[in-house]
Amino acid sequence: MGALFYLLCGVVLGMLGVWLFRKNIGFIAQxxxxxxxxxxxxxxxxxxxGPIVCEGVIFGPFGRVSSRFIADFEGSWEGDKGSLKERFTYDDGSTQNREWHLTIAENGSIRASADDVIGEGAGRQTGPAVKLxxxxxxPAASGGHVLSTVDWMYLTPNGTIMNRSQFRKFGIKVAELVATMRPKDAT
Structure with missing residues (x-):
């Protein structure tokens, strides 16, 4: 009985340690x-x-690159409402079109929707960073799974945007995206 108690205590303490780490240290703690x-x-x-060029990689659950892509974006705004049309071309030759609809509030909060987003995304722009x-x-071809996403974009001094996103299922990271975005005329 004593060994089982210590084993259970160890499991609980380990889970608490992982929770504290994720809550206070690391990417999703930002x-x-x-x-x-x-x-x-x-x-x-x-x-x-305006026109934006994007280049990036997607890492699978074991940290290896599972896909590479280039994309052309077109952003347009009327006041605090805008859209961002995206056309991705992946290393296997497949393409994907997406369109974000964005609303920015006075306090910097962001509401975002897209056809493949369940409900509405929420975030905020602060200083040189945006979180969503x-x-x-x-897509069905990729299993049709619903993944929780944390998307961070960071503005660099030269105007390039660094994008890092993590995708989770049941709290476990299953993919990560790293990309750059910059005005198309700057390429």
Missing amino acids: KPEDYEDAGPEFDVRKHLN NYDIKL
Whole structure:
């Protein structure tokens, strides 16, 4: 009985340690407030406007590159409402078209929707960073799974945007995306 008790205590303490780590350290522990005074200001209406070129990689659950892509984006805005049309070309020759619909509030909060997003994404722009959380439904060819997504974009001093997204199922990271975005005329 004593050994079972110690085993259960070890399991509980291990789970608590993992929870504390995820809550306070690491990628998903970031908060928009962490970047309030880090400048320059990332304004989604300005930096995701017009033609944009994107290049990136997607890592699978074991940290290996599972896909590479290039994409052309076109952002357009009317006041605080905008759209971002995306056309991806993957290394296997397949293509994907997506369109985000975005609304920015006065306080920097963001509401976002797309055809493959379940419900509405929510986020915030603060300093040189933008965070967006949403649930995405993968295409049937990719299993049709619904994944919880944490999407961070960071504005670099030269205007390039670094994008890092993590995708989770049942709290377990199953994929990660790293990409750059920059105005098409800057390429």
